[in-house]
Amino acid sequence: MGAEDSRMPPGSAARSGTAGLRADALHNRNRILEVAGDLLAERGLDVPMAAIARHAGVGVATLYRRFPTRQALVREVFADRFAACASAVEDALAAPDPWTAFRTAVEQVCAVQAGDRGFNSAFVSAYFQEFGVGGELDRVMRGLTELTRRAKDAGRLRADFAAEDFTLLVMANSGISVQPSEAAQAASRRLVAYLLDAFRADRAGPADPLPPPAPLDLYDVLRPR
Amino acid sequence: MGAEDSRMPPGSAARSGTAGLRADALHNRNRILEVAGDLLAERGLDVPMAAIARHAGVGVATLYRRFPTRQALVREVFADRFAACASAVEDALAAPDPWTAFRTAVEQVCAVQAGDRGFNSAFVSAYFQEFGVGGELDRVMRGLTELTRRAKDAGRLRADFAAEDFTLLVMANSGISVQPSEAAQAASRRLVAYLLDAFRADRAGPADPLPPPAPLDLYDVLRPR
DNA sequence: GGATAAGTGGAGACCCCCATCCGTTTGCAG
DNA sequence: CTGCAAACGGATGGGGGTCTCCACTTATCC
Incomplete structure (x- = not known):
């Protein structure tokens, strides 16, 4: 309960718990x-x-x-992948074209997800509620929301695209990625391409109207048990 | 091996093993x-x-x-659901409009899948390799292939739609359906709507070219372990 | 180089699940 | 009503996974 370690320069521990180890x-x-x-x-x-x-x-x-705990281990292992997702999104925010930004952000996050079975499960499981990655996840979500706004304003993203559709995307992609393999990653890329195509605003003809956006929140849907 | 039971009228057992039970x-x-x-x-x-x-x-x-075995139980439990998928597809084959037929077949199969977590897993798991439901599954696949052909011939389904895309659909949908709930079913419907929209041939503008159809075969991808 | 605390590995207690064995009960035919 | 094979359920052994305890080792500081 005492002081952490008064001699330790602040910020020297890149990750939690590495300080003072033999x-x-x-x-x-x-x-x-x-x-x-x-x-x-x-x-x-x-x-x-x-x-x-x-x-x-x-x-x-x-x-x-x-x-x-197992969670502690998993959290530490995947911390960098979560961070990778977050920075992929933030990189996209710097891109000039709103649609390209939106597209690449989605593609990159899904690619990370499809390449690692454990990360995929972690990403799409009740686990990450207690992961302490809420911060990273919020960064990702905030970034995606901003990208969404820009893409809609530019008239490239369909107006009825909803925030919940990101969850849709992530979970659908997780289904593809149960067994990571070259084939699964290719399949993931194809799925994402299809969905991005469906998300585009510039389509001919009145598409069949979408079912209402499900109130789909990862935190809700995947509540333990 | 001896005769099954010479006194049993053929076809009287609706399902295997129910004959002669107390x-x-x-x-x-x-x-x-x-x-x-x-x-x-x-x-x-x-x-x-x-x-x-x-x-x-x-x-x-x-x-x-x-x-x-657990498999025997699961097979028996889900036999009717597999059959339901098969007949949904075959009903669709009778519909006049190729696109409507294609669409409803896909929607119905996905709806069955999204409503039952166990069936979802069974459908998308190595299990069904030894399920003895190969027959039903083949019926489904043959039907979908025919529906695909018709929809393409009618110019309603994009030409680069591949047979593997059904697998894509099923697995993506399985990701949505990990926790069956009203929300998950709604989400499944929305996903399917998005994808059907992406599958349509009549879209404006050159979509970004699709990544190549992954050689995605359920039997391969989900090989045990 | 020696004291000391941090670090270590493996044995084992606990729990959950699968699958079978066996003594008892019960539907049903004669 | 009676006899028996079919059916029953709980106890039990075996396997695997999690997590802890403890006697031994070793890096580090003086």
């Missing part, structure tokens, strides 16, 4: 994160903790000491 | 199927066998005696 401990921690990243990508979110420990060449105790 | 056994069997249907829909494919037995008011032994 050299060997830090090495193991990194090795665990590395291995866990691979295993989660390949096998999904429910890969046994023991398997991660074994592949990392450490005992389970070491794993649990460093990451008390 | 009255109480038959009652329990039906109760199990009923309860299993509900539980699978709600909780998904991995609901514990014990839970099914308990809800049905029978012992696990009874459950296992009637359905030796």
Whole structure:
């Protein structure tokens, strides 16, 4: 409960919990994160903790000491991917053409999602409610909302596009990405292309009217159990 | 192997294994199927066998005696839903307008899928490789292929629509349907509407060219593990 | 170089699920 | 009514996963 560590310069810990670790401990921690990243990508979110420990060449105790819960581990592993999504969106905000910006942002987020089974599950699971990535997720969502506004103002995005449609996109894409493979990634790209095409404003003929935007909120839809 | 049962009139067993059952056994069997249907829909494919037995008011032994494997149970439970998909497609084949036929077939199949978490998983999982529902599935696929041909010939379906795009649709829809709820079903309807819109041939302007159709085969993509 | 606390790995307690075995009950035919 | 095979359900063994405890090792500081 005392002071964190009065000698530690603020901001020196790139990530939580790395401060004051002994050299060997830090090495193991990194090795665990590395291995866990691979295993989660390949096998999904429910890969046994023991398997991660074994592949990392450490005992389970070491794993649990460093990451008390599975969530803590997963959060740490995917923090950078969440950040990657966020900055992809923010990069897009700098692009001149509103539609291109919208399109590339969507494409990039979906590509990240399709490439990693674990991240996909993490992204689309009740987990991320307690992930502490709310900040990143909000950055992504705020960015996408702004991109949406611009694309609509420019007349390139259909007017009845709703914020919930991002959720639609993410979850549909997650269905494609259950088993990440080259084929699945290609399929994801094709799905996204189809949907972006459907989102365009400049289509001929009266499309069949859309069903009402479902009040679809990831936080609601995926509530645990 | 001996004769099945020489006294049984052929075709009298609506489903496999119901012939010659004692009255109480038959009652329990039906109760199990009923309860299993509900539980699978709600909780998904991995609901514990014990839970099914308990809800049905029978012992696990009874459950296992009637359905030796989980697959046998699931197959029996969802046989009618698979059949429903098949006949929805075949009904559509009778419709006069090719596009309407295509559209309603897709909508109905996706609606069935979105309404039942267990069926959704069953539909989109390695399971159905050994389900013995290959017949039904082939009926569905053959029907959809024919509907595709007609819709293309009529100039209503875009020429670069590929057979693999059905898989795309099913898997995307499965992502929406992880947690069946009114909201999820509405979302599914909206997704399908978007995609059908994207599949239409009569769109203005050169859409961005589609990524190549991924060689996406459910049987391949969802291979166990 | 030695004291010390941080770090370690593996054994094992606990829990959940699957699937089978077996003593008891019960529908049904004669 | 009676006998028996069919049916029943709970106990049980086996497997796998999570997480903790503890005796041993090792980096680090003086």
